[in-house]
Amino acid sequence: MIHRFPILCAAALALTVGCVAGSDAPTGKGKDGGVVQQRLLAAFRDAADTAEAVRRAREAGLRTDDHGILVDIQTQGLTSDDRPSFDLEGVAIRHFSIRYERVSASVRDLSALHRLVDIGVVRMIAPEYGARDGSGDGTAY
Secondary structure, eight states, X not given: OTTHHHHHHHHHHHHHHHHHHHSSSOBSSSTTSBSXXXXXXXXXXXXXXHHHHHHHHHHTTOOBOSSSEEEEEEESSOOGGGXXXXXXXXXXXXXXXXXXXXXXXXXOXXXXXXXXXXXXXXXXXXXXXXXXXXXXXXXXX
């Protein structure tokens, strides 16, 4: 009986690692093991092109622009030296805030999203919901 327990633990660990490795979700930095929120990832998953991803995003209530889907990139240890790291194909930077350690961007496809995850200071990427201005219409600042 004692010898079975370590074997069962090892099997459970192997299954867990296999399930995570088989996922197309970027993993490793966030609280739940992932960097990109699932709602955002779902808009890009299996989309034939940017237009389809944008259509899906709009249907899911996510914000978009002419370039792609708007994202809020939360970072840790962001400095001005990191700015060039965000100049990636498929990514359009809208706002870069060292003070708040946030980057607002528009992303065109899943591969661009994966490239953002690979930037060392990135800790989470979520849909951008914008901030309300004084008018109360939900317009982003």
